[in-house]
Amino acid sequence: MTARVDGPDKVTGRARYAFDHPADGAAYVWAVPSVIARGTIRSVDASQALTLPGVLAVITPDNAPRLPGTGDPELALFQTRAVAYRGQFVAAVVADTPETAREAAGRVVIDYEQAAHDVTLTASHPGLYKPDFVNPRYETDSAAGDFDAAFAAAAVRVDATYRTPAEHNHPMEPHATVAAWHGGTLTCCLPGGRPPGPPENLVLYDATQGPSRAAGQIAAVFGLEPGQVRVIAEHVGGGFGAKGMPRANVILAAMAARVTGRPVKFAVSRPQMFAVTGHRAPSIQRMRLGAGPDGRLTALCHDVIDQTSTLKEFTEQSAVATRHMYAAPHRRTTHRVVRLDVPTPSWMRAPGECPGMFALESAMDELAAACGIDPVELRLRNEPPVHPETGQPFSSRHLAACLREGAARFGWAGRDPAPGVRRPGNGHGRWLTGTGVAASTYPARAMPSRARVTVSQAGRYQVSIAAADIGTGARTALLTVAAEALGVPAAAIDLRIGDSALPPAMIAGGSMGTASWTWAVIKACGALRDQVRARDGAVPPGGLTADADTAADIGALPAHARYAFGAQFAEVRVDADTGEVRVPRLLGVFAAGRIVSPAQARSQLIGGMTMGLSMALHEESAMDPQFGDYPNHDLAGYHIAAHADVQDIDAVWIEEEEPELGPAGAKGIGEVGIVGTAAAIAGAVYHATGIRVRDLPIRLDKLLGGTTVM
Ligand code: MOS
Secondary structure, eight states, rough: SSTTTTTHHHHHHHHOOOGGGOTTTTEEEEEEEESSSEEEEEEEEEEHHHHHHEEEEOTTTTTTTTSSSSSSEEEEEOOOSSSTTTTTTEEEESSSSSSHHHHHHOOOEEEEEEEEOOOOTTTTTTTBBOSBBBBBOOOOOEESOOHHHHHHOOOOOEEEEEEEEEOOOOOOOOOEEEEEEEEEGGGGGGGGOOOOSOOEEEHHHOOOOOOHHHHHHHHHHHTTOOGGEEESSBBOOOOHHHHHHHHHHHHHHHHHHHHHHHOOEEOOOHHHHHHHOOBBBEEEEEEEEEEEEEEEEEEEEEEEEEEESSSSSOOOTTTTTHHHOOSSEEEEEEEEEEEESSSOOOSSSSHHHHHHHHHHHHHHHHHOOOOOOHHHHHEEEHHHHHHTOOOOBBBBOOHHHHHHHHHHHHTTTTHHHTTTTTOOTTEEEEEEEEEEEEEEEEEEEOOEEEEEEOOOOSSSSEEEEOOSSSSOOHHHHHHHHHHHHSSGGGGGGEEESSTSSSSSEEEESSTTTHHHHHHHHHHHOOOOOOOHHHHHTTTOOOOOEEEEOOOOHHHHHHHOEEEEEEEEEEEEEEETTHHHHHEEEEEEEEOBOOOOSHHHHHHHHHHHHHHHHHHHHHHOOBBBTTBOOOOOOOOTTSSSOOOOOOOOEEEEEEEOOOOSOTTOOOOOTGGGGGGHHHHHHHHHHHHHHSSSOOOOSHHHHTTTOOOOOO
């Protein structure tokens, strides 16, 4: 199957996203953001807002319902008068129309006691500390051998510091919720109708990557049992991690619905997404590589400095990929974090691997130059036979094959390593050209999920799992594997996903959706076929049902190292007068197990690479230290790659058997595409200009005035 099964619904506008769901008598929310970065709310004067016709309620820390489950301080909305960051929701207006709510929100007067804030990450910040673990539960540090001695003794050394800025996930669909209490109101619109059992206390249409997990977390905040909250995410317009866990906006929608007794709709505005829905924290990363003259690494160290908010610790695992990429007997990785008065960072496409591999792969490019060894060859020489820190075997590892295949397809052979020498027009043209390469990697994992498959006497199948299709093509992939496993055409199957009332499943995150969900679906399909076979093909009038749960299978996985890999090749042109960077060519070659749904997979990989290009050249949330906020908080000021930035871009994959990770053998491709792209482009910019840009994004000003060439 190559066509996206939800394609027709999407291009005709039939597909409904969270906010599109009708709700009779709906009210609308507008949130009031804090205008200070740190301090306390002295008082809130809602009187001017309440006089506006159509205003139903102004919710403040004074009158907000008390939330029993405040384990996650980001979700403890209006439970305190303390302000942890600028833009934090500190009050909200509920009104008959969104326009009235917004107007009234501007009339809420808040008196703050402002405290001095600190929003600036530095490598020597006195508040830096060693967290107990890094996202999601990796060891904070690792070490083997004697790095310091080996580095000091190395024939060739690279010691460089790389920086990545704060970046924000910006799915096309903002975070949005429709919330209603005490069932009734929304049941007309529930796809598939109401499941048996008592009505839920709270029903939400929510833009989430994971209905099961969201329902559980929202229930905990309101002191309900998990089954008392139902989260429906029929279609989701992107997430990139920002919708991986509930944020304050969904709590606000539910709270507003409870306060007013009406269904409530709430969509976070684009500027407010810069504060309340998460982002990739900026990083400062020191890389030290020591090698022999032949480029073989003897010592390798990756030290990461990162920030989180005062509310909640989230530490990006940026040095974790360094632990498995290259062989070196003496090695160390560390993560340190500081709590600043900034919004709470969270998941953004390949948290950890993405910024971390910019540093590691850039340093490898610098080492290649220092040794006079081709950067593809340098990587091949440092391939580890087993995981270099744990000694575990790789379930499958084909980085070398990706590098070789990519080099052949890209035309890498014969590349002149000299930087800053290629100008068209007999050496007088304006455009300097260069090429670069970097490796990609991402963990290949699965998480326990359940699925249910039924068949009716008439021969119609129903496959149910609380998966979410956030634009990835999950529906298509699941239908493909279900049809295969049942041995029936896809047209005989009704697939139900995107609803926490369905069998609980892993979120669409960590590149684990496909492996986790297909595992449960294939297992349930197999069990159903066994039942049918046992009855010699006779299906009783009530039909047959099979359930599957993969928890035990996943728990029994051998302790092996499982990763997807890739190699990315970039060609750039840099305008010698203006510093403008263009990327005429990008090629990614990936090894990610079985590719379940090729058309969707190609889109995912190209999407990841495009986001990597965007990271390399454009994306940067600039912090204003005076106000403690991101002044470029809209899509005019926060630049992302557009069509004109992306020229000849291609993603291909090599055939790879993944023997361990579930019956589909899929490693996941949602994130590996963004990993390494920025380093490949930065390497190409160096090759074009002779300028090594170590702090992203590669802006014009960083290329002007710093070279003998330009
Ligand atoms: Mo992805 S950042 O794990 O949703």
